[in-house]
Amino acid sequence: MYNTRDRKKFVGKQDPDGAQIHSKFQYAHRLNFYDRPPLYDVTIEEFETCALDRLRVLAEIESSFARNRPWDELKTVTLAQCQKYVPLNNNTAITVDVDSQRRNDQLGHFVLRLAFCRSEELRRRFLKAETTLFRVRYDSDDRKERDGFLGSRSFDWIEVGDEEKNTYAKELQALEIKKPGEEYVREERYYKVRWTRVPDLVAKRKVLLRGGWAYVPSREQSSIIFQEFEANLARALEHTAKALPRMDEDTRLVPILNNLSQGFLAGVPSGWSSAPASGDEITAEMVDGIAKKHFPMCMRNLHESLMRDRHLKHFGRLQYGLFLKVLGLSIEEAVMFWRKAFSGLTDDKFNKEYKYNIRHSYGLEGKRANYPAKSCQQILLTDKPGPSDCHGCPYRHFAPENLQTSLLASYSSHGLTSTDLPEIMKTVKEGHYHVACTRVFEITHASKGVKKGEGVGGGESVTHPNQYTTRSRELEKSQEDAAMVVE
Known part of the structure; x- marks a missing residue:
């Protein structure tokens, strides 16, 4: 057993027909910023298996970047890999243990964080792949559950009031994407954040800049969220790197982490046993x-x-x-x-x-x-x-x-x-x-x-x-x- 701190058990329940259903939503949301470490016992096998499953998805994301796949194609490939190795169902799923899925997802992330925090290059590659995975899941998430996730966190944005919108109406109107003949809609929501939090939108001129603030349309709200995820994970990787030397004497985990850190080089093989399937013999x-x-x-x-x-x-x-x-x-x-x-x-x-x-x-x-x-x-x-x-x-x-x-x-x-x-x-x-x-x-x-x-x-x-x-x-x-x- 590898004790991450406190022991917590997750026991799935069954409906009257015997189908496995999720527990009491210890993990309330499908989306996760991974700012709370796992606090339960896991076996060494589970420690490695959850990390390998997640690494298969991240390695395919990196391969997609190397192949210059367009976003829609990358998203399709990533979702297929997620469904195969790291499935995450919505809260409405009643025939699967949703908490168990989210537990494995969280455990895999934190194990890989240990494996990829060791150098600047590994941190950069891990950060890019994880941020992309979060974006894919965000885009594919149920709107109601996504709004619930956003409401559960503070993103330090300020919703722009009507008076301020009227003050900058002309400038904000220039940001609107309108169909021919369509008028400027004052009901459009805008959020104020410091411009340093949305450098990608600033570079693309998709926001209004005034006094160090960026006025972000609601349709570009996701950019704030993705940037926040990336910044939080970057800080967490640096903190993990400083704490990692404490594990150097753990002969159970260090070989596993060393092997995992090589996963981006050639992907992670799966499904290839040491014996041929029956009927596939050759002479x-x-x-x-x-x-x-x-x-x-x-x-x-x-x-x-x-x-x-x-x-x-x-x-x-x-x-x-x-x-x-x-x-x-x-x-x-x-x-x-x-x-x-x-x-x-x-x-x-x-x-x-x-x-x-x-x-x-x-x-x-x-x-x-x-x-x-x-x-x-x-x-x-x-x-x-x-x-x-x-x-x-x-x-x-x-x-x-x-x-x-x-x-x-x-x-x-x-x-x-x-x-x-x-x-x-x-x-x-x-x-x-x-x-x-x-x-x-x-x-x-x-x-x-x-x-x-x-x-x-x-x-x-x-x-x-x-x-x-x-x-x-x-x-x-x-x-x-x-x-x-x-x-």
């Missing part, structure tokens, strides 16, 4: 054909190096072997595949030096652990490749010239052209390697109906090599099934 003979049509750049590079050199060094075998295992290659087929690939070795040398490691990765030797395939984050951050190694992420570890040459050589037959490279290389230069991989996926699967911005489905970015390959195979199968129906 050794199928690997080469699948590689040429469905593999991401990292696995394609490993496969082509193996076929060319008839050998891979240790970390290359580990990365590729676990990927093939999760893809559906059974232990028997794996031994056949690697034996054929290492054709320059005698049977005795292969059995002594390589067969044991293959069986070990399947959990059949040693401590018999069922090892999962490496995610994009693990490939990017661990076991950095040397000059003669083939493992790693090409988008990060290849020289720009070599990466462009390899992309064209590998994917030109799938629709990738030299005109696509500047966009891909721009994201690589900015350090958004999984975004570059996602864009390659979209380009090479455009003929199968994948549009720009769609990613591997629902706007989601690539976060795992097996995710890339599985989705690619699914698209091909769907296309084949459609063709059979027509036929």
Whole structure:
């Protein structure tokens, strides 16, 4: 157990039909400024799970910025991710535990605040993603509940009276957005705040400035709220950073926080187990054909190096072997595949030096652990490749010239052209390697109906090599099934 301070339990109730319903609204509003820390016991598993779920949403928000998604598209993608990982229902929902949802949302935020307060760069990225998430939720919230949230807080704005509105009627009229022939409406509400609180509106000339005050129309009221959220969170992150050294000796939490702080680099993988689903098995003979049509750049590079050199060094075998295992290659087929690939070795040398490691990765030797395939984050951050190694992420570890040459050589037959490279290389230069991989996926699967911005489905970015390959195979199968129906 990790004791955040006082112990409080949240127990959902049930209606007469047995359906789970929310408790007594300990968290009164769906929107949250997160200015009250969680004060209850949580397990280490819950501590990490809630943070990972929230990080998946924030990582996709950052990917959306890297891909220059328009606001409407970003909002759609973010809401889909929220519904999947961090759902927050309105108070009217009676078949879900609303308090439990809001509790997990709050816990995830505060855990990530611990993880991302460590440096100026991490604070900046976290602040931008969290503010965007708040904006998305604010725009999608029920109007009545949103007004209730606003009424529960003091935003230090002053509503402008009729006398003051009449004094500045001409200037305020210039701010109005009117349809042709429509007259100035004096009933429009305005709020006074210090102009330093709405710099974005000042820059866009959407407010009236007088004596250091900004007169904000009610339609722009949300700008005050977003700025307040961002300013509060920025201060909280700085305070958290000062208090964080007290946790350095906690060996339970520090490794988790270190791992979470890397989440923006390649997203957070989910749904990829250490064993293939039933019926998805492949044979050794199928690997080469699948590689040429469905593999991401990292696995394609490993496969082509193996076929060319008839050998891979240790970390290359580990990365590729676990990927093939999760893809559906059974232990028997794996031994056949690697034996054929290492054709320059005698049977005795292969059995002594390589067969044991293959069986070990399947959990059949040693401590018999069922090892999962490496995610994009693990490939990017661990076991950095040397000059003669083939493992790693090409988008990060290849020289720009070599990466462009390899992309064209590998994917030109799938629709990738030299005109696509500047966009891909721009994201690589900015350090958004999984975004570059996602864009390659979209380009090479455009003929199968994948549009720009769609990613591997629902706007989601690539976060795992097996995710890339599985989705690619699914698209091909769907296309084949459609063709059979027509036929």
